[in-house]
Each structure stands twice: as C-alpha cells, then as structure tokens.
Amino acid sequence: MTSSATRPASAPFPGPLSAGVAAACDPPVMEARRWIAGRAFPADRPLLNLSQAAPVDPPPEDLRRAIAEAALHEPQAHLYGPVLGLPALREEIAAQWSAAYGGAIAPEDVAVTPGCNQAFCAVMSTIAGPGDAVLLPTPWYFNHKMWLDITGVEARPLPCDGALVPILAEAEARMQGVKAIVLITPNNPTGAEYPAGVVEAFAELAARHGAMLVIDETYRDFDSREGAPHSLFQNPDWRDHLVHLYSFSKAYRLTGHRVGAAIASPARLAQVEKFLDTVTICPSQLGQFAALHGLRRLSDFVAGQRTEILARRAILEREFRQALPDWELMGCGAYFAWLRHPFAESSADLAKALVEAQSLLMLPGTMFTPQGDPLGPQSFRMAFANADAEGLRAALARLAAFTAEHRVSHGASHGAARGAPA
Numbered sequence: 468m469t470s471s472a473t474r475p476a477s478a479p480f481p482g483p484l485s486a487g488v489a490a491a492c493d494p495p496v497m498e499a500r501r502w503i504a505g506r507a508f509p510a511d512r513p514l515l516n517l518s519q520a521a522p523v524d525p526p527p528e529d530l531r532r533a534i535a536e537a538a539l540h541e542p543q544a545h546l547y548g549p550v551l552g553l554p555a556l557r558e559e560i561a562a563q564w565s566a567a568y569g570g571a572i573a574p575e576d577v578a579v580t581p582g583c584n585q586a587f588c589a590v591m592s593t594i595a596g597p598g599d600a601v602l603l604p605t606p607w608y609f610n611h612k613m614w615l616d617i618t619g620v621e622a623r624p625l626p627c628d629g630a631l632v633p634i635l636a637e638a639e640a641r642m643q644g645v646k647a648i649v650l651i652t653p654n655n656p657t658g659a660e661y662p663a664g665v666v667e668a669f670a671e672l673a674a675r676h677g678a679m680l681v682i683d684e685t686y687r688d689f690d691s692r693e694g695a696p697h698s699l700f701q702n703p704d705w706r707d708h709l710v711h712l713y714s715f716s717k718a719y720r721l722t723g724h725r726v727g728a729a730i731a732s733p734a735r736l737a738q739v740e741k742f743l744d745t746v747t748i749c750p751s752q753l754g755q756f757a758a759l760h761g762l763r764r765l766s767d768f769v770a771g772q773r774t775e776i777l778a779r780r781a782i783l784e785r786e787f788r789q790a791l792p793d794w795e796l797m798g799c800g801a802y803f804a805w806l807r808h809p810f811a812e813s814s815a816d817l818a819k820a821l822v823e824a825q826s827l828l829m830l831p832g833t834m835f836t837p838q839g840d841p842l843g844p845q846s847f848r849m850a851f852a853n854a855d856a857e858g859l860r861a862a863l864a865r866l867a868a869f870t871a872e873h874r875v876s877h878g879a880s881h882g883a884a885r886g887a888p889a
C-alpha cells in the first residue's frame with residue numbers, strides 16, 4: 468500500500484522485483500481508498516462507501532468482553548499456539564459443520580487459519596505451483612487472482628451464465644493442466660448463490676480430473692436458503708477432492724482479529740501446516756478465543772445479522788428496477804450486488820465520476836474481471852451490506868441522479884440501445 472501510494476508510477480523500481488508480485492494488480496480496495504483520501508464531501512451528501520465487504524460496527528459487547536476476559540485471564544492468549552489452531556476451536560468447528568452439512572467432519576479435518584485469505588493461500592500452495600492452472604469463475608475475487616499471480620499459477624477464467632453461475636460445460640472444456648476449481652458461494656463479488664446441484668457437479672468434475680474443488684463459503688451465514696447449501700460433505704470420500712474455506716470476519720465482525728478455517732483431509736492439512744508455520748506460526752490466539760465464544764454463544768446474534776442482511780437484499784431486489792430502469796441488477800445476495808450500468812464508458816472511469824458527482828463509492832467491475840472481458844467495464848460491485856435501509860435508498864437515488872445528469876452531459880448510452888434490462 469505504502470509504496471504504490473507514495474512512489475510515482477514512472478519511477479524505476481528500487482532493486483529486484485519478482486515476476487509474480489510484479490504481475491499481481493495493486494490491492495483494489497486500497498486503490499479505491501485513494502480516490503476518497505483527503506476529500507471533503509458535502510454535508511447534505513456525505514460519502515456512501517459501498518466498496519468493501521467489511522462490517523464497520525464492532526463485535527457485540529458480549530464478544531468484546533470475552534476477548535477482554537481471555538486477554539486478562541488466559542495466559543495462553545499471548546503465546547504461540549498450535550500451528551493448526553486451538554484444539555477446542557477445531558472440535559467446535561468440526562461438530563457444528565458436521566451438523567450443518569449433514570456430513571462427518573473430524574477435528575483433524577479442520578485447520579484454523581489467520582483469516583480465510585490465508586487459508587486460501589496455504590491450501591493453494593499445497594495444490595498448485597508454476598505451470599499449473601486453476602479455474603476461477605469470472606467475475607472473480609481479486610485476492611484469489613492475486614495469489615495465483617504471485618505464485619506463478621495460471622488463473623484460468625471460467626465463464627458464468629446470465630445468473631452469474633459458472634458453466635459446467637465451459638469448465639469441462641478447460642480442464643487441461645487444472646489442479647483446482649475455485650467456487651465462492653454465496654459469491655463475492657456477484658452475490659450469486661450457486662445451486663446445490665451445480666456445486667455437486669463441479670465436485671464430481673474435479674474428482675474425475677484428479678483436481679480439487681476449493682469452495683470458499685465465507686458468506687455461508689448469509690445464504691438465503693434454509694439448511695445445507697450442498698451435500699458435498701455427505702460423500703464419504705469428500706477428503707479426496709474437496710477443500711472448504713470459511714472466515715470469522717463477517718458473521719462475528721472479527722475482521723481485525725484474523726480468524727478463518729480450512730476443512731480438508733488431515734494429509735493435506737499436514738502440508739498446509741508447513742505453509743502456516745513458515746508464514747504466521749499460529750493464528751491469533753485472542754481471535755481464536757473470540758471465534759470459539761462466537762460459535763458457542765452467539766448463534767442468535769448471527770441469525771439476527773442474517774435477517775438484517777436479507778432485509779437489505781430484499782430492498783434492493785424490490786426497488787432497484789423502479790429506481791434504475793436502465794440499469795440491471797444481475798446478481799444480489801449475501802453482502803453483494805452486481806450491477807450493469809447503461810453507459811458507454813468503462814466502470815473504471817465511472818467509479819471515480821460517481822465519487823465526484825454523488826459521493827458514492829463502489830468498485831468497478833474491471834477490478835474483478837480479466838482484461839478484455841466485456842462485463843468488467845459494464846459493471847459495478849455494490850457491497851450493499853455496508854448500508855442500512857436508508858443508505859441503500861440513498862444509494863439508489865444517487866445512482867438515478869447520476870444517470871440523469873450523465874445522460875445530459877454525455878448523450879446516448881448503450882443501455883438505451885440494449886432496451887429494457889432483463
């Protein structure tokens with residue numbers, strides 16, 4: 468963040484730079500922060516920041532007290548702990564996940580990691596290296612793409628259908644050299660909830676090709692469907708081809724404590740342990756106490772969060788079309804909506820214009836798509852979970868005002884040519 472923020476783009480790089488890191492994009496959220504840094508926004512139109520999927524409120528008081536108690540009374544909370552996490556937390560995750568997914572997950576199948584991003588990096592390091600390929604549905608989660616770039620692994624784009632669900636037949640045709648298929652459901656950035664049958668078909672495809680299905684369910688607590696979202700853990704052989712990833716950042720508002728999890732075969736976790744031991748040695752101890760407390764005591768809080776997020780989603784689904792008849796709500800779920808705008812310009816330019824004209828920050832689709840993918844310039848990701856009902860309505864009103872003003876100043880748009888959005 469610091470170097471790219473302070474160094475002129477044209478300055479020569481001071482010393483060697485690895486090809487992998489050079490190939491990775493700058494952190495998108497940091498770039499977007501620079502668009503608003505030091506800016507004053509009008510009092511009657513304060514900044515509406517819908518760029519990042521991160522709860523802004525602190526964890527509930529009960530959870531903060533549990534962290535304080537652990538800090539004061541658990542000597543272990545300040546020491547290195549087991550690389551793969553506290554045994555009690557691994558047991559709790561195994562028990563709760565077994566019940567939720569109707570499968571058999573043992574504590575030895577669980578690793579606690581310093582956040583879900585690091586779970587991804589650790590797991591992927593055991594699966595793929597330079598010369599290998601990994602399928603990422605597009606639009607993709609930029610940190611997944613960045614890690615693959617950094618490690619010299621080909622991130623092979625996998626197209627999605629109109630509902631933003633990855634297309635199995637397209638994957639089938641792209642499996643040459645593929646070591647893993649990565650699915651995120653509910654999805655970041657699109658909000659799509661992948662149907663159980665689709666997820667299961669991808670698991671079968673991965674297994675058939677000797678590849679792994681890596682399924683990131685960071686947003687599982689906000690899935691609108693009741694019950695298990697898939698039956699992957701009911702397959703007694705799931706360990707041969709499946710890795711599941713989770714984050715405690717969202718449902719428990721523990722972003723700064725860095726706690727996530729990977730569920731995989733004990734054999735793979737023994738390899739994951741090499742990575743984690745080398746990089747972080749152990750997950751945050753205080754964060755783990757918090758996660759354990761959350762799992763044991765805060766199911767009502769999490770259920771309440773889910774109800775609130777689903778209510779926000781419902782507002783968008785109900786009011787979007789009327790507020791923005793020329794736009795298209797292509798995806799909506801968990802924390803995110805994926806919007807298609809009606810303008811000829813790229814979302815990369817429009818995102819900055821939106822900050823300027825309407826004090827509204829959303830990430831452009833170009834941050835989530837390969838170069839040349841037409842969807843990127845046409846789209847935005849809206850992290851709608853960050854706004855309450857009033858904020859969401861304000862966001863829709865500002866987009867409508869922007870659309871009207873932009874029409875006047877820039878003339879016809881491709882939306883008009885395309886006709887009414889689906």
Ligand SMILES: Cc1ncc(COP(=O)(O)O)c(C=O)c1O
Nearest residue numbers: 582583584651655685714716727
């Ligand atoms: C799909 C997905 N995976 C992982 C993460 C990162 O989670 P953590 O904070 O646990 O590293 C995020 C955060 O935005 C995410 O959207």
